[in-house]
Amino acid sequence: MTAKSNEQEKSQESKPSKRYACKMFLLKAGFTAAVLAIFYGGYLDWQIRAKMNGQVWRLPAEVYSRIESVKIADDLSFDEVIQILLDNEYRQTTMVAAPGDFKLEDNTIVILRRAFPFPDKPEPQRVLRLRFTDNKLSRIEDLVSVQAVDEFRLAPKLIAMLESDNEDRLAIPLQNYPRLLIDALILTEDRRFYDHNGINPIGITRALIANIRAGQTVQGGSTLTQQLVKNLFLSSERTLARKVNEALMALILDWRYDKNRILETYLNEIYLGQNGDTQIHGFELASQFYFGRSVREISLDQIALLVGMVKGPSLYNPWRNPQNALKRRNVVLKLMLDHQMIGDELYELLSNRPLGVQAKGQISRKYPAFIQTLRADLRRLVGEHKTASLLGARIFSTMDLKQQEQSENAVVNTVSKLQVTTKNPYLEGAMIVADYRNGEIHAVVGGLQTQYAGFNRALMSKRQIGSLVKPSIYLTALSNPEQFRLNTPINNQPITINVKGSPPWQPRNYDRKYSGSVMLMDALARSLNIPTVNIGMKVGLTQVIETQKAMGWDNVAIPKVPAMLLGSYAISPYDVTKLYQTIANQGGRIDLTTVGSIADRQGNLIYQHKKEAEQVVPQEAAFQTLFAMQQTVERGTARSLQNDYANLHLAGKTGTTNDTRDTWFVGIDGRNVSTIWLGRDDNGETKLTGASGALQIYKDYLNRVYIEKLKLQKPTAIKWVGINQYGSWDCGSNRTIPVWANKGQSFCSNIPVSAPAPTSQSNSSNEPRGSLWDVLDKAPIEEAKPQ
Numbered sequence: 001m002t003a004k005s006n007e008q009e010k011s012q013e014s015k016p017s018k019r020y021a022c023k024m025f026l027l028k029a030g031f032t033a034a035v036l037a038i039f040y041g042g043y044l045d046w047q048i049r050a051k052m053n054g055q056v057w058r059l060p061a062e063v064y065s066r067i068e069s070v071k072i073a074d075d076l077s078f079d080e081v082i083q084i085l086l087d088n089e090y091r092q093t094t095m096v097a098a099p100g101d102f103k104l105e106d107n108t109i110v111i112l113r114r115a116f117p118f119p120d121k122p123e124p125q126r127v128l129r130l131r132f133t134d135n136k137l138s139r140i141e142d143l144v145s146v147q148a149v150d151e152f153r154l155a156p157k158l159i160a161m162l163e164s165d166n167e168d169r170l171a172i173p174l175q176n177y178p179r180l181l182i183d184a185l186i187l188t189e190d191r192r193f194y195d196h197n198g199i200n201p202i203g204i205t206r207a208l209i210a211n212i213r214a215g216q217t218v219q220g221g222s223t224l225t226q227q228l229v230k231n232l233f234l235s236s237e238r239t240l241a242r243k244v245n246e247a248l249m250a251l252i253l254d255w256r257y258d259k260n261r262i263l264e265t266y267l268n269e270i271y272l273g274q275n276g277d278t279q280i281h282g283f284e285l286a287s288q289f290y291f292g293r294s295v296r297e298i299s300l301d302q303i304a305l306l307v308g309m310v311k312g313p314s315l316y317n318p319w320r321n322p323q324n325a326l327k328r329r330n331v332v333l334k335l336m337l338d339h340q341m342i343g344d345e346l347y348e349l350l351s352n353r354p355l356g357v358q359a360k361g362q363i364s365r366k367y368p369a370f371i372q373t374l375r376a377d378l379r380r381l382v383g384e385h386k387t388a389s390l391l392g393a394r395i396f397s398t399m400d401l402k403q404q405e406q407s408e409n410a411v412v413n414t415v416s417k418l419q420v421t422t423k424n425p426y427l428e429g430a431m432i433v434a435d436y437r438n439g440e441i442h443a444v445v446g447g448l449q450t451q452y453a454g455f456n457r458a459l460m461s462k463r464q465i466g467s468l469v470k471p472s473i474y475l476t477a478l479s480n481p482e483q484f485r486l487n488t489p490i491n492n493q494p495i496t497i498n499v500k501g502s503p504p505w506q507p508r509n510y511d512r513k514y515s516g517s518v519m520l521m522d523a524l525a526r527s528l529n530i531p532t533v534n535i536g537m538k539v540g541l542t543q544v545i546e547t548q549k550a551m552g553w554d555n556v557a558i559p560k561v562p563a564m565l566l567g568s569y570a571i572s573p574y575d576v577t578k579l580y581q582t583i584a585n586q587g588g589r590i591d592l593t594t595v596g597s598i599a600d601r602q603g604n605l606i607y608q609h610k611k612e613a614e615q616v617v618p619q620e621a622a623f624q625t626l627f628a629m630q631q632t633v634e635r636g637t638a639r640s641l642q643n644d645y646a647n648l649h650l651a652g653k654t655g656t657t658n659d660t661r662d663t664w665f666v667g668i669d670g671r672n673v674s675t676i677w678l679g680r681d682d683n684g685e686t687k688l689t690g691a692s693g694a695l696q697i698y699k700d701y702l703n704r705v706y707i708e709k710l711k712l713q714k715p716t717a718i719k720w721v722g723i724n725q726y727g728s729w730d731c732g733s734n735r736t737i738p739v740w741a742n743k744g745q746s747f748c749s750n751i752p753v754s755a756p757a758p759t760s761q762s763n764s765s766n767e768p769r770g771s772l773w774d775v776l777d778k779a780p781i782e783e784a785k786p787q
Contacts (some may be wrong), residue, residue, distance in 0.1 A: 134632075668710060
């Protein structure tokens with residue numbers, strides 16, 4: 001054989017071996033690729049399951065306003081019930097169709113009460129008929145269960161969201177979303193959602209052709225499942241690798257979970273706007289953000305707007321780009337018309353409506369001072385570094401929406417006017433309103449900028465309290481009835497007190513006027529300094545401080561010097577309210593709080609505010625102090641309140657510090673204690689007193705809200721006894737005072753008395769004595785009646 005033929009034979013033998021090697025390589029490569037694909041698919045599957053089967057989102061804690069009830073026992077009028085419904089954002093309509101609607105029928109009101117997961121149990125929506133007799137609520141009928149009820153609760157308002165990693169959402173079950181919203185979303189974004197397996201090749205092809213024809217991206221082919229994958233697991237970068245991952249994970253997600261689970265997650269995940277630094281996710285929160293209502297209560301045109309925004313939340317933002325938003329909304333409405341979801345007449349009506357969005361930033365931006373106070377309470381309740389454990393919880397605050405709003409209005413309105421009249425543009429104000437019977441704070445105003453989370457003066461500003469300290473001193477004295485009663489004469493002459501290591505201290509009355517003596521209650525009503533110092537020194541600084549700490553100032557640094565008797569130290573309005581809560585509650589101390597209760601997402605109660613009071617000072621002493629504070633309003637430094645509010649029998653106390661740097665007022669009505677401070681941040685002069693400054697804010701507040709009359713609940717050991725103008729016991733007098741009969745004593749008789757009360761205390765018990773007092777104490781008694 002020739003060499004050439006040998007080479008041909010070798011070449012023919014090598015060809016099968018090369019083909020075999022190539023096949024083996026391809027087989028190995030395919031196997032390797034398949035293994036890698038399986039492992040990669042398993043990795044993607046693990047990622048999906050870890051998220052979907054665990055905590056899908058880092059849900060924020062939802063903060064709600066106080067839960068309000070409508071009760072037959074409250075004897076509410078027709079107008080009062082309507083106002084309660086309006087305050088809770090119910091809508092008067094001619095037909096009750098959606099949750100939050102109510103209509104009037106003669107002497108009845110029919111409402112569709114919203115469903116809500118209350119802290120003790122969730123309650124469904126209820127159709128209720130309220131019947132009125134003689135303009136008073138007399139009967140409440142549940143028209144579904146066909147039975148009468150004594151009361152019903154109203155769903156509170158969402159006022160803030162906490163700790164959310166710059167993402168806010170309200171995750172709700174699929175069944176709580178309106179069917180029309182779901183249908184409009186699927187029609188607009190993914191018409192074959194229930195037919196495809198996570199990706200839609202037809203849709204991708206159609207979008208690709210449309211984009212080629214247009215020369216730019218005008219249509220997307222992503223399914224709802226792909227959009228969810230991108231939002232939950234991937235970034236928004238436009239790369240081939242991301243699109244491949246998106247498609248693979250969409251297939252896996254669709255294989256792992258049913259369509260309804262995917263749809264529910266999408267509805268709660270989709271990004272729909274920006275609230276400052278915080279992203280708004282999900283249709284429920286977006287509905288609250290843009291319309292101030294739950295997604296279950298918005299109209300069809302509003303649904304169309306939200307669905308239209310899915311394509312571009314920034315481009316179609318109704319506040320920033322209202323014309324774009326309007327056009328996009330109408331595109332969605334036209335799609336609904338074309339697919340016979342709505343008719344021509346309804347389309348014309350809805351497409352011509354304005355956008356109907358509320359003022360910008362109504363979630364997480366209002367009530368900053370109250371929310372700051374609530375955050376401080378949460379840190380105290382659960383620990384400084386454990387507030388993250390409240391993620392997803394529902395926090396039911398104690399805020400009363402109307403009182404909060406009107407407190408803000410009162411501070412802003414009055415301080416603005418005083419800035420003009422006093423030519424002092426630097427005046428600021430703060431206010432706290434709390435229910436003294438349970439310690440719940442209903443309103444907090446931290447300054448004139450009520451919409452901005454700046455310096456919270458109500459909580460953090462420590463200012464000298466001046467005369468606000470006096471009721472605690474008088475209460476300390478009245479706790480010892482053997483020495484002090486309301487008509488005990490107190491020296492009102494200039495005094496000098498020697499203080500070791502300091503110059504002699506010579507306190508003065510504000511008006512520089514003095515007298516021989518003055519009754520204890522008149523000294524408090526007129527806010528006289530000299531009698532207050534005399535009482536405090538007689539009782540002892542140690543005893544005064546112990547009483548103050550027991551009443552709520554246990555964390556306040558109180559200097560043990562005589563000047564403390566005139567409020568020479570600084571504390572916050574919040575701490576002031578603590579002490580006055582105890583006085584108003586007749587000696588029963590309850591911790592102030594902005595947190596009523598906390599429940600987790602499953603409805604389990606995590607925390608409940610304890611409303612039981614601890615009796616820290618004698619009830620009788622607190623009762624007498626309250627009575628003396630009523631005299632402050634009736635005839636003392638707050639007597640200007642009598643012109644319009646005499647029928648409320650309010651109690652109060654003014655306060656003014658040196659050089660009128662701080663002005664204060666504390667008012668007590670039948671339910672609430674209100675603490676008000678007015679001054680300057682730079683500690684400058686205000687040119688105002690407690691009566692001409694802080695008290696004016698309280699007057700404005702009283703004009704804006706319903707105020708309960710203050711009715712003192714007399715302790716058993718208190719007797720009402722008549723006195724004459726000098727303070728002597730006189731059963732024939734029209735003026736009566738409460739007296740603590742700590743030993744069952746009798747104090748007056750029918751013997752006419754006209755002699756003045758003595759101006760000195762001549763016996764060891766410090767009880768007003770002398771021949772007149774001895775005769776009266778031993779005479780037969782006929783107890784005087786209260787006025």
